[in-house]
Amino acid sequence: MKRVPDMELRFAIAPDRKSLEPSGLKYDMSDFDGYALEVALRLVEKSGAGEVVLISLGPDGVQETLRKGLAIGAARAVHLQAADVPVDGFAVAHALAAELRGGGYDLILFGRMATDTASGTVGPMVAELLGLPCVTAISQLDVAEGSGTARRDLEGAAEMVRFPMPAVLSIDEGIARPRLATLKGIMAAKKKPLEVKPAALGEARLTVEAMALPAERSGPRFLGEGSDAVPELVQRLRTEAKVL
Amino acid sequence: MAGTFAFAESRNGELRKVGFEAVTAARQAADASGGGDVHALIVGAPGIAAQADALGRYGADNVVVVEHAALERYSPEVVAATAAERIRSGQYRAAFFSASAQGRDLAPRVAAQLGVTLASDVIAFELQGDDVLAQHPAYTGKVIVTLRLTGVPAVLSLRPGALTAVEQPRSARIEQAAPAVDPASARVVVTELLQQTATKLDLGEAPVIVSGGRGLRAAEHFKLVEDLAAAFGNAAVGATRAVTDDGWRPATDQIGQTGRLVSPDLYVAVGISGAIQHLAGMRTAKTIVAINKDKDAPIFKVADYGIVGDLFEIMPRLTDEVRKARGSR
Numbered sequence: 354m355k356r357v358p359d360m361e362l363r364f365a366i367a368p369d370r371k372s373l374e375p376s377g378l379k380y381d382m383s384d385f386d387g388y389a390l391e392v393a394l395r396l397v398e399k400s401g402a403g404e405v406v407l408i409s410l411g412p413d414g415v416q417e418t419l420r421k422g423l424a425i426g427a428a429r430a431v432h433l434q435a436a437d438v439p440v441d442g443f444a445v446a447h448a449l450a451a452e453l454r455g456g457g458y459d460l461i462l463f464g465r466m467a468t469d470t471a472s473g474t475v476g477p478m479v480a481e482l483l484g485l486p487c488v489t490a491i492s493q494l495d496v497a498e499g500s501g502t503a504r505r506d507l508e509g510a511a512e513m514v515r516f517p518m519p520a521v522l523s524i525d526e527g528i529a530r531p532r533l534a535t536l537k538g539i540m541a542a543k544k545k546p547l548e549v550k551p552a553a554l555g556e557a558r559l560t561v562e563a564m565a566l567p568a569e570r571s572g573p574r575f576l577g578e579g580s581d582a583v584p585e586l587v588q589r590l591r592t593e594a595k596v597l
Numbered sequence: 598m599a600g601t602f603a604f605a606e607s608r609n610g611e612l613r614k615v616g617f618e619a620v621t622a623a624r625q626a627a628d629a630s631g632g633g634d635v636h637a638l639i640v641g642a643p644g645i646a647a648q649a650d651a652l653g654r655y656g657a658d659n660v661v662v663v664e665h666a667a668l669e670r671y672s673p674e675v676v677a678a679t680a681a682e683r684i685r686s687g688q689y690r691a692a693f694f695s696a697s698a699q700g701r702d703l704a705p706r707v708a709a710q711l712g713v714t715l716a717s718d719v720i721a722f723e724l725q726g727d728d729v730l731a732q733h734p735a736y737t738g739k740v741i742v743t744l745r746l747t748g749v750p751a752v753l754s755l756r757p758g759a760l761t762a763v764e765q766p767r768s769a770r771i772e773q774a775a776p777a778v779d780p781a782s783a784r785v786v787v788t789e790l791l792q793q794t795a796t797k798l799d800l801g802e803a804p805v806i807v808s809g810g811r812g813l814r815a816a817e818h819f820k821l822v823e824d825l826a827a828a829f830g831n832a833a834v835g836a837t838r839a840v841t842d843d844g845w846r847p848a849t850d851q852i853g854q855t856g857r858l859v860s861p862d863l864y865v866a867v868g869i870s871g872a873i874q875h876l877a878g879m880r881t882a883k884t885i886v887a888i889n890k891d892k893d894a895p896i897f898k899v900a901d902y903g904i905v906g907d908l909f910e911i912m913p914r915l916t917d918e919v920r921k922a923r924g925s926r
């Protein structure tokens with residue numbers, strides 16, 4: 354799971370023009386990872402055996418996010434230590450694959466994408482590095498006896514996919530409502546194992562060159578109130594935006 | 598001079614517009630590096646070769662067609678292995694995919710098989726020496742990140758619609774090839790394609806998207822949105838999560854952080870407040886129109902044109918005027 358800044362906040366660019374101004378940022382588990390955790394917990398509960406292990410890569414702050422996942426119900430956690438989370442998905446995939454290899458997991462779950470970078474590359478790359486079957490962006494999942502079926506939503510369509518286990522899956526939102534941590538869970542999490550190791554990151558071949566706030570639109574150009582404004586809108590769509 | 602590669606996405610035996618966008622990008626990259634050849638790859642069931650010429654129209658010099666009876670539906674492992682094999686043997690400067698639902702599944706697999714990284718969901722790019730500078734909207738579109746991608750080939754996936762497909766006809770050579778792995782050996786199998794959009798254009802293809810929010814008040818009022826989409830003639834219908842959660846529209850219509858990320862020429866937001874999760878999916882549209890009764894609604898902050906007022910009064914007139922404007926062309 355990835356720890357990401359709270360997206361509701363206003364972001365400012367730091368003086369180096371390639372990072373976010375850190376003051377005022379709040380962090381939490383990426384939304385989709387919350388769904389992946391819920392799916393994992395339900396599968397373990399249903400099968401009556403096994404455990405959910407959390408892995409997160411990043412600076413020491415990720416331990417707070419891992420503790421939250423442990424409070425929600427995971428059994429143990431691994432923190433792969435790195436100064437920051439590289440934007441290079443392949444570098445991250447290397448570090449995760451090194452940790453996951455030989456772990457004997459039946460399923461390795463990712464969120465469909467992290468909410469900060471919206472890339473969704475790490476899951477399928479880990480699958481390739483481990484040589485495992487992979488299904489991405491799953492909105493419905495059914496697992497039984499060493500195989501599963503999943504639904505993936507596409508633009509205006511969906512596909513049903515069959516896969517064998519072990520497998521790497523990435524989970525879309527809406528698949529199952531994530532549970533909240535209980536007080537009991539929060540107390541128990543304090544005693545659950547959290548192992549810390551250095552991340553074996555691959556060489557970064559994708560780096561941040563610059564960050565900027567999006568160009569301001571010339572608008573909002575209010576064209577008026579009610580349907581009286583419609584003729585002017587249509588006129589402008591034709592002459593300025595050239596979409597009519 | 599170096600060649601480039603584009604993956605021409607298809608679904609149900611039809612090439613998708615995002616494939617033409619990938620070819621357009623590959624053409625630009627080849628021209629920028631001194632005029633190399635553009636190679637495009639199509640994978641599908643027998644018969645898909647008939648569409649190869651269309652890729653020449655957008656600037657492909659060479660189209661590799663991989664046809665197989667077992668490839669009627671997308672086969673992630675077979676397509677990834679086949680694309681990786683072609684890219685490896687072609688020694689391309691850059692390889693382009695779409696950041697569509699299919700491309701987001703495919704491109705990271707291909708990059709990993711090639712042992713390189715991926716710049717994903719790119720809205721603009723530029724070659725710089727041996728590197729590529731790629732722009733990517735991050736933090737729900739609140740920040741535009743410029744990424745430096747090093748290594749050859751540079752693999753990129755493009756946000757649907759961000760790059761306009763441009764016709765620049767070539768008479769493409771067409772070459773048949775076999776899949777890199779036996780389709781029967783695939784572990785992951787798409788068993789069924791559930792088609793949901795009745796209209797021909799879907800959110801990944803349409804130059805215009807008319808999108809409705811909770812301001813429509815009931816599922817049946819989406820007729821107003823559908824009518825405006827029909828009046829444009831080239832529009833798809835989108836929705837907010839409030840609407841898909843309530844079951845007024847299928848989940849596949851949802852636009853936003855947890856739905857589709859789109860970049861159409863025109864986005865019309867009807868009765869949509871403009872929550873950041875929604876803006877994440879559409880704020881890179883080239884032109885944004887907002888119709889909302891609340892002049893302080895956040896959607897107006899990203900809009901180029903806004904009308905404040907009751908959508909039930911505005912939409913019928915707008916539909917009428919758009920129909921007239923199109924009729925008089």
Ligand SMILES: Cc1cc2nc3c(=O)[nH]c(=O)nc-3n(C[C@H](O)[C@H](O)[C@H](O)COP(=O)(O)OP(=O)(O)OC[C@H]3O[C@@H](n4cnc5c(N)ncnc54)[C@H](O)[C@@H]3O)c2cc1C
Nearest residue numbers: 810811812837838839853854855856868870874875890908
């Ligand atoms: C983790 C997470 C992920 C999310 N992902 C997404 C996502 O991907 N996509 C998404 O869309 N949302 C997403 N959301 C939900 C998002 O936060 C908003 O709740 C949602 O976008 C609101 O939808 P809406 O604009 O239709 O409804 P509302 O916010 O209720 O807005 C309705 C608007 O209609 C206007 N209106 C009402 N009546 C009229 C009228 N008669 N004429 C004109 N205007 C009228 C109102 O002024 C109001 O601005 C997500 C939320 C979370 C927490």
